Amino acid sequence: MLISQKRLAVVLILSLLWSSGYLKAQTTADTIDEYMQYCYENDLFNGSVLVAESGSVIYKQGFGLADMEWEIRNTPATRFRLGSITKQFTSMLIMQLVEHGELDVRDPLTMHLPWYREDTGSQVTIHQLLTHTSGIPSYTSLPNFTEDISRNPYEVKEFIQKYCSGDLEFEPGSQFRYNNSGYFILGAVIEEITGQTYEQVLREKIFGPVGMKHSGYDHHATILPRRAEGYEWNLGEHKNATFLNMSLPYAAGALYSTVEDLYLWDRALYGNRLLGEQYQDMLFSPHIQRANNYYGYAWFIDHIPLADSQDSVKVIEHGGSINGFNTLLSRVVTDEHLIVLLNNTSGTTLGNFRDQIVNILYDKPYQLPKIPVHLMIGDVLAEHGVDAAIERYNEVKDSTSGKYLFNEYFLNTLGYQLMNANRLEDAIKILQLNAEEYPNSANVYDSLGEAYMKYGEKDKAVEYYARSLQINPQNANAVRMLQRIQEMR
Numbered sequence: 001m002l003i004s005q006k007r008l009a010v011v012l013i014l015s016l017l018w019s020s021g022y023l024k025a026q027t028t029a030d031t032i033d034e035y036m037q038y039c040y041e042n043d044l045f046n047g048s049v050l051v052a053e054s055g056s057v058i059y060k061q062g063f064g065l066a067d068m069e070w071e072i073r074n075t076p077a078t079r080f081r082l083g084s085i086t087k088q089f090t091s092m093l094i095m096q097l098v099e100h101g102e103l104d105v106r107d108p109l110t111m112h113l114p115w116y117r118e119d120t121g122s123q124v125t126i127h128q129l130l131t132h133t134s135g136i137p138s139y140t141s142l143p144n145f146t147e148d149i150s151r152n153p154y155e156v157k158e159f160i161q162k163y164c165s166g167d168l169e170f171e172p173g174s175q176f177r178y179n180n181s182g183y184f185i186l187g188a189v190i191e192e193i194t195g196q197t198y199e200q201v202l203r204e205k206i207f208g209p210v211g212m213k214h215s216g217y218d219h220h221a222t223i224l225p226r227r228a229e230g231y232e233w234n235l236g237e238h239k240n241a242t243f244l245n246m247s248l249p250y251a252a253g254a255l256y257s258t259v260e261d262l263y264l265w266d267r268a269l270y271g272n273r274l275l276g277e278q279y280q281d282m283l284f285s286p287h288i289q290r291a292n293n294y295y296g297y298a299w300f301i302d303h304i305p306l307a308d309s310q311d312s313v314k315v316i317e318h319g320g321s322i323n324g325f326n327t328l329l330s331r332v333v334t335d336e337h338l339i340v341l342l343n344n345t346s347g348t349t350l351g352n353f354r355d356q357i358v359n360i361l362y363d364k365p366y367q368l369p370k371i372p373v374h375l376m377i378g379d380v381l382a383e384h385g386v387d388a389a390i391e392r393y394n395e396v397k398d399s400t401s402g403k404y405l406f407n408e409y410f411l412n413t414l415g416y417q418l419m420n421a422n423r424l425e426d427a428i429k430i431l432q433l434n435a436e437e438y439p440n441s442a443n444v445y446d447s448l449g450e451a452y453m454k455y456g457e458k459d460k461a462v463e464y465y466a467r468s469l470q471i472n473p474q475n476a477n478a479v480r481m482l483q484r485i486q487e488m489r
Contacts (some may be wrong), residue, residue: 029059031360033331038368039353040064043233043375046072047343048478050259050434053361055267062258066228066344067237079256080342080380082216082327083320087183091130091217091283091298092274093190093201099279102193103129112189117165123406124172126189129182130297131288135168138179138470139248143477146242153247156188176288176295178447181250185300187251198251218246228344229254229309230324234417236382238345241324253322259340262329266338269331284316302354304332307364313337315358319350330354337361347413370405374414381414386426390433408438412447423453435464442472449481458485 010406032051039045046064050057050198062074097103103112110121120136126348128134139145142163149163162183187198194201199217207215220226220243229239246254252447257265268274275283286294286301295304305314318328328350339357341350352369366447373393381389396404411434431448438444449464462485465478472478 002101012460028053028360028363031366032059032357033061035356035360035366035368036063036353037464042369042371044348044369044371045341045343045353046074046231046345047080047341048076048259049076049262049342050076050338050340051357051361052266052322052336052338053265055270056136057263064345066226068231074228074257074344075226077214078226078228078342079214079258080231080327080344081320081322081325082255082257082342083249083322083325084180084252085262085318085327086249086251086253086331088283088329089206089255090183090186090198090319091253092191093198093205094126094130094186095192095275095279095283095297096205097190098282099276103189103397107283109134109185109189112192113160113185116160117316120168121166123168126174126186126469129186129289131295132176132179132182133173133288134174134179135170135174135177136164136179136181136185137166138177138181138183139163139167144394149205150242150244150248153245154252155247156184156191159248159250160185160188166328168219176290178251183252184250184300188244190251206265206274209239209273209402210264212257212261215255215261216255216400218256218367220246224256226258228325228342230322230451231345232324232349233345233378235414235421236378236380244323249322253320257342259342261339263338266329266331271281304358306362307359307366309364310414313358313362315354317354326350329355330358332358332361371403372410373404374404374410378414378417381426386418386423386429392427393433406437406442407445410435411437412444415447415451419451424451427451428455440471442468442475442478443472444468446475449478453481455483458488461485 036045036049040063049063050060051387052058060076062076062078064074066072066074066078098105099420105125107126108122109124110118111117121447124134124136129149142149147395151350155167164184190198190201231238232241273281283297284301285296287297288295293300299316299318302315304315305312311332313332315330315332317328320327324344324346326343326346326348328341339354341353343350349369356366373396376396377389380392397406415431415434418430428451431451435444435448445464445468449461449468452460452464462482468475468478
């Protein structure tokens with residue numbers, strides 16, 4: 001059978017495209033788009049996505065609104081707050097200083113910040129700050145951080161001396177405990193050595209050389225084009241995120257960027273444009289072993305198993321969470337793939353999305369995400385009340401659809417949203433449900449004790465704080481609250 005010249009040309013073009021991998025890339029991008037559309041349509045994601053395969057961008061898209069009040073849509077050029085993705089830029093600046101002989105990771109903290117308290121600072125090294133093993137308390141864990149501290153501006157030295165200089169929680173180097181104070185302090189070390197602000201050094205040493213023109217230190221007062229606003233899901237609707245003064249996240253979490261700029265950052269990390277190979281290897285070395293992965297210098301190092309396979313791929317990544325935003329930058333270094341997820345409605349499960357996109361990249365089966373149950377019953381609660389929400393919860397729990405994701409954290413979140421709205425009776429009902437569902441959780445009873453305390457039923461509060469302590473004798477909050485109740489009587 002003869003083939004016309006026109007048809008033959010089409011066949012040849014398709015063959016060339018197929019052999020080059022172009023058609024596969026298009027199919028992969030379509031599948032990723034279908035997956036992310038599902039996430040967006042079910043209120044699981046609102047933001048921007050970029051996926052690169054073997055170093056080349058195959059998919060980038062925005063979903064939902066960057067500004068819900070003005071109905072401005074997210075795009076790949078939208079600028080998002082990064083949260084703790086900031087830390088990898090801080091660690092890069094530190095290692096550049098190491099490469100130039102201006103510090104050593106074995107140096108004690110007080111060698112570079114002589115005004116830091118000597119008794120603890122002399123015991124803590126730069127390496128321990130980088131790996132969250134310093135023992136210095138994290139300022140974001142202070143019980144009054146959100147209410148009393150987070151809205152106020154501070155100078156770097158003043159903030160460190162006031163909130164990042166507490167007594168050591170454990171012997172430096174003896175354990176891993178994620179710590180924002182450590183990276184705040186590292187920002188001060190950078191400023192002390194360079195004589196410049198952290199922001200200036202970033203522009204000069206990273207953003208300029210890499211060409212990251214749409215990234216920077218986020219200041220609330222600055223008019224920033226294409227800035228995404230941050231939102232929180234609360235009792236069935238989105239609300240503006242709680243204000244945070246951006247002098248506080250600082251070198252631990254104050255940067256903004258776009259998915260496109262973070263792609264440029266990823267590509268720069270494969271060469272030696274910013275740092276010599278010896279020192280760059282130190283960034284990605286597994287310095288600390290954790291339960292399920294390792295930690296380098298501001299990078300988690302893990303292997304993600306592929307579906308229906310004994311194979312896995314190496315991933316070097318870090319996520320971030322800051323009021324109204326959560327983010328994830330995952331570098332699948334096995335094959336130079338990249339997944340960037342920037343979300344401006346906070347609290348979503350980006351790690352699950354990353355796992356499924358990895359499966360799509362490797363032509364493996366993937367699963368659509370389950371919907372956290374508090375999103376569904378939050379809608380019911382907003383429209384029909386708490387009793388209807390609990391009834392609906394029990395209905396979907398007993399169903400076999402498998403559409404919803406159940407976790408004590410979700411009900412706890414809903415309980416706290418009700419407490420913050422001063423709907424204490426409703427909060428107690430939701431937290432009682434959580435205690436029935438997860439009777440072996442110390443945190444569940446601690447939360448229920450707090451709700452009863454606010455409601456004015458001190459005997460009930462004592463009962464549940466005591467039950468929390470039975471499960472977890474190390475629960476310092478329960479001990480503190482029981483002492484406070486005793487003093488009030």
